[in-house]
Amino acid sequence: MSIKKKFAAEIGGTFTDIILFEDVNGKTQLKTLKVASTPSHPEEAVIEGADKLMKDWSNTAEMLHGSTVATNAVLERKGVSTALLVTEGFADTLEILRGDKTNIYDLFYQRPAPVVPRNLVYPVTERLSAQGEVIIPLSEAQIRQIAGQLKEQGVKSVGICFLHSYASEKHEKMAKKIIEEEISDCIVTASYEILPQFREYERTSTVAITSYIAPVMIRYIESLYHQLQARGFGGEIFITQSNGGVIPMDALRKEVARTLLSGPAAGVTGAVFMAKQVGIEDIITLDIGGTSADVCLINKGNPLVSTTNEIDGNAIAVPMLDIVTVGAGGGSIAWVDGGGMLQVGPQSAGADPGPACYCRGGTKPTLSDAMAYRGLLRPDHFAGGNYKLDPQKSRKVIGEIAQQLGTTPDEMAEAICRVMEANTMQAVRLASTERGYDARNYTMVAFGGAGALMAASIAGELGMKKVLVPCYAGLLSSFGLLVADIIRDYVQTKVSLCVETSPEDLKNQFEKMQDKAVQDMVNYGFKRENLKFQYAVDARYQGQAFELQVDFDHIPENGEEITNAFHEVHRARYGFNSPQNLVEIVNYRLKTIVPQDNDLLSGMKYDEAVDKEEYVVQKALMGGEWKDCRFYTWSRLPKDAVIQGPAVIEDETSTCVVPQTWTAKLQKNGSLILEKEEN
Structure with missing residues (x-):
């Protein structure tokens, strides 16, 4: 028997999504699993899921991994002590930024603190012209003196960003060689290696952040790799990037900055793959997870890309999918502002303690609580029955905020959903209308644990007529890793x-x-x-x-x-x-691509042998009324099933709501297409 395996794990704010792909004699088998994320030690959730799904790691060629470790290291300021070498006269680049003020009306506005403090920024006497000509030669003695100071201070990572080094790498290359000679255990990152591009602040900021998080990310991946090796894994680890592709572990040292904000990118890759399977190329993705909603526009199968990005106020000038993110997810907390208005998010209950209905100690109302209250998330069917919900806790916290605003719990539950929808619609408009694209000409592709819950309502408000909910919607980011080039x-x-x-x-x-x-990719084994x-x-x-x-x-x-x-x-x-x-x-x-062999996954077909539709009828709160609603199990739908709303289609990884004026049709690959009925 011929067996080949791939293992994919993507760490989200609330859940870690895992998929095991097996090719058994040319036939595709996929096993999926959701486990609670462990934010303090993210690898623990990955290993937990691995142990549940994988009993034998032999014949496993690849482990594909998407992680928030790099992003969290910047947001939480948990990188390493980092020094930065710059051209003399440019030591304040990270403090000055672009000289702008994000909020011009904030009298107490303070610019974000750079990841490298001013006392660890070392000006170096050297100068190149914009054409790369040497104006002031680099002093080897000065670099060795600085290296000695860094060694005394225990600095473990150093970034180098000299003026106009994009035109000539001579000085940066020399400085890097000297520091590596003087401090053998130090990771040195030079701008000519990762971003030979003009604009001094953006290049300096990118180098600083890369240096700040490189040891953290490398240590994390190597630890995970060793734990997998102890279980018999002998393949390669590939890490997802913010451009939608993956890179081998050996490339990580130079590419750490490209893993920032990469979580949503794998989902976009999976959405493009699934949409192409049903003949759709122009899409707007809607990825709603536990903490955020991420939106990306794709034209003819090609996502929009941005090179002007920020994380925590610091510029990142590497290519990233142009994803608009808002703090609107299943764990987004509903609260009342100082003016007595209902708000939802951006604060999130996250994985711990989570929404009140998760029974992990959460005491504040969230979107998930509103959905459980409305009867759209059923207690014994959420996440395939692996996570029991307690709607009574949702009723309690929804009732408390309803009383605070002088309304009924029913009205409050639906109001929370409407506010959430409004927040998400703004993200869709930012990704489409404000970039010159008419959202009505696109198909919305909804995924993430909560994407299919909200997609039809959001699309309808925006004038969009069609929604695609892919199979494995709740795990599409992990699935995207499997198909990513x-x-x-x-x-x-x-x-x-x-x-x-x-x-x-x-x-x-x-x-x-x-x-x-070509030289780089051949060195990586391609x-x-x-x-x-x-x-x-x-x-x-x-x-x-x-x-x-x-x-x-x-x-x-x-x-x-x-x-x-x-x-x-x-x-x-x-x-x-x-x-x-x-x-x-x-x-x-230049974009260099090694295409993945996705022939087996491209041939996915829904082949569940079911004769007729099976469903149960329960009450659900829709449009201010408790209406009879049909609940279907996704995996028990017959081929070519057509379902009229109002209905709910439940899966182990997500829940799809079909509103009253919508129809859902099952596709050959197991995905659903929802279409709005004409008036």
């Missing part, structure tokens, strides 16, 4: 006007980056013939302060092709363009 992004700043850029210039620049990419490349440039009108990314599936033939494409991208984003203005290339970008 191995991706590594490269960038290089080189400024020139399109009219002055020759075809040879374009070809030489991209081929130089491509050679570097074959040259398996690599695919995507090309892009960041361009702007001459005199503009910021640029737009222009994508190509080939190396652009000349500057005119880039100019014409930029005019189109500018019009799509801002509603106008200026063909009379010169276009300037700022950055060259």
Whole structure:
């Protein structure tokens, strides 16, 4: 018998989602599991799930992992003592930021504290021109002196970011070599390795954060790897990135910053895969978990990407899926503000103590409590019956806040849901309308534990006619890890006007980056013939302060092709363009991809042998009334089932609500498509 296995685990704020993929003689088998997250020691939930699902780790080729460890290390300031070497005169870069003020009306506003304190920022006497020419040579003696001070202070991680190092790596490379010689156990991160890109603050901030969290993330992954090895695992660990791809563990040292905010990215990858299976390419994803709602827009199967990102007020300039996040999840707490208005979130009950109905000590009303109160989450069927709910506790906390606002518990339960929907709709508008896209032209893909609970109501309010709820909706982030390609992004700043850029210039620049990419990927164990490349440039009108990314599936033939494409991208984003203005290339970008072999997963089919629909009728609070509602078990639906709302379709990982004016149809791969009936 031929057996191959893949194990995927994604750590969320409330639950850790796990999927075991087995290829047994060419036939796909998937086993799924949800376990409570363990925020203080996140690997414990992964190991718990592994022990429950995996009795034999032999023949397991890959462990795919999505984790919030890097993000939490920044948010909670639990990185390591980190030093930063910068060009003399630029020691205050992290404090100055861009000189802006996030809230101009806050008289007591304070900029976020940088992850590297000012006393550990060391100015270095050196200088390069913007063309990479040496103006002031680097002093080896000064670097060795600084290294001695760092060693005395017990610094374990050092970042290096010199002015204009994107044009020449000479000084950073020399400084890194010296520090590694002087402090053997120190992790040294130089900007030329991870972000050879202009804009001094963004590059410095990215290097600082990478250095701050690199030892934490490396220690975590190595600990997890050793625990899996003790169980017989001999394969490779791949870590999810914020660009939707994964990287091997060996690439982590240079790519730590790319794992920040990566949790929602795997879900987007899974959503794109599932949508393509049913012939849909233009989608808006809605991932509602325990603590947040994440929204991403995808055109023709390609998610929007952003390179201007922040975490806790600190810039991260690596490519990330353009995901809009709001604090609206199943654990979001309902509360009354100073003006007597009902609010939901962003505070969350999280995994511990969780919503009141989870019976873990939670005492505040949450969205999950409102859903349990309304009868949409049934006590013995939540998460496949693995987590018993107590609606009585929900009634108690909902009643308390209802009394505070002088309304009935019924009205309060539905009001909590409506406020949550309004918060989430704002995220959808930010991801679509405010970027120049009409949400009505897209299909909403809902997943996460609570996504399918809310999706139809939210889509209906936005004028969207169709919702796709994928099979494994509650575990789609883990599923996304299974189907994610191995991706590594490269960038290089080189400024020139399109009219002055020759075809040879374009070809030489991209081929130089491509050679570097091939060398890296071969060192990680991948074959040259398996690599695919995507090309892009960041361009702007001459005199503009910021640029737009222009994508190509080939190396652009000349500057005119880039100019014409930029005019189109500018019009799509801002509603106008200026063909009379010169276009300037700022950055060259290369995406290197090792496509995953997803043939078996692509062939997933729903083959449950059920003759007819089976359901029970129970009361549920909808539209101010307790109505008869049909409850179905997802895995017991017959092929081609068509379900009229109001109905609830329950799965071990999620619950799908079909409102009264909607119809749900089962697809060949087990997913559901909900469509709004025409008036």
